[in-house]
Amino acid sequence: SQQGEEDPQALSIQEGENATMNCSYKTSINNLQWYRQNSGRGLVHLILIRSNEREKHSGRLRVTLDTSKKSSSLLITASRAADTASYFCATDAGQAGTALIFGKGTTLSVSS
Amino acid sequence: DTAVSQTPKYLVTQMGNDKSIKCEQNLGHDTMYWYKQDSKKFLKIMFSYNNKELIINETVPNRFSPKSPDKAHLNLHINSLELGDSAVYFCASSQAQGRGGYTFGSGTRLTVV
Numbered sequence: 001s002q003q004g005e006e007d008p009q010a011l012s013i014q015e016g017e018n019a020t021m022n023c024s025y026k027t028s029i030n031n032l033q034w035y036r037q038n039s040g041r042g043l044v045h046l047i048l049i050r051s052n053e054r055e056k057h058s059g060r061l062r063v064t065l066d067t068s069k070k071s072s073s074l075l076i077t078a079s080r081a082a083d084t085a086s087y088f089c090a091t092d093a094g095q096a097g098t099a100l101i102f103g104k105g106t107t108l109s110v111s112s
Numbered sequence: 113d114t115a116v117s118q119t120p121k122y123l124v125t126q127m128g129n130d131k132s133i134k135c136e137q138n139l140g141h142d143t144m145y146w147y148k149q150d151s152k153k154f155l156k157i158m159f160s161y162n163n164k165e166l167i168i169n170e171t172v173p174n175r176f177s178p179k180s181p182d183k184a185h186l187n188l189h190i191n192s193l194e195l196g197d198s199a200v201y202f203c204a205s206s207q208a209q210g211r212g213g214y215t216f217g218s219g220t221r222l223t224v225v
Contacts, residue, residue: 033214041218041219043155043204043214043216045213045214045215086153097168099145099168
């Protein structure tokens with residue numbers, strides 16, 4: 001079953017602007033992860049935030065998690081053309097016999 | 113060195129054929145996965161193995177059969193291919209379930225004609 005839903009489905013911005021993507025999920029989680037997928041490539045792990053964390057940073061990435069609202073956001077600051085990709089959130093229930101469940105993704109286009 | 117490698121990268125085949133996709137990881141991870149990504153980029157888990165033992169077997173047709181000869185390899189065999197099997201198949205690995213991120217292969221684009 002699909003767990004994460006990203007919003008918006010598509011986002012177009014100019015270089016230097018910030019990009020914010022949101023993810024909502026349905027059931028309890030152990031952690032939530034964000035991945036990037038460039039066109040025609042595999043997914044690359046960006047950041048993991050645990051259920052007891054509220055915010056995490058990695059370079060130009062900032063992720064927040066609100067477990068009461070079952071939502072997360074990914075902020076990319078000072079975007080670059082190279083950030084153009086699809087971004088997916090994925091939830092991990094942390095239970096035996098489960099795997100990451102991915103949302104539908106947000107397609108980000110950054111133009112120079 | 114490629115951490116998770118899949119072969120082939122592209123596979124074009126006729127309906128009814130049988131084909132295999134191979135996956136190998138050199139990360140020492142215990143758990144490996146197969147995901148299917150459809151034309152709308154939706155990723156769906158198919159199978160997962162932990163140290164050669166099948167732990168996830170989602171609702172996929174019996175024509176799909178995973179095989180893990182050792183914990184570094186997870187292959188996917190598909191019998192009697194159908195048009196609807198056309199998709200990109202991704203192999204991934206992780207250190208253990210519920211810990212850390214997954215490392216994905218670059219995908220195998222399967223086209224059934």
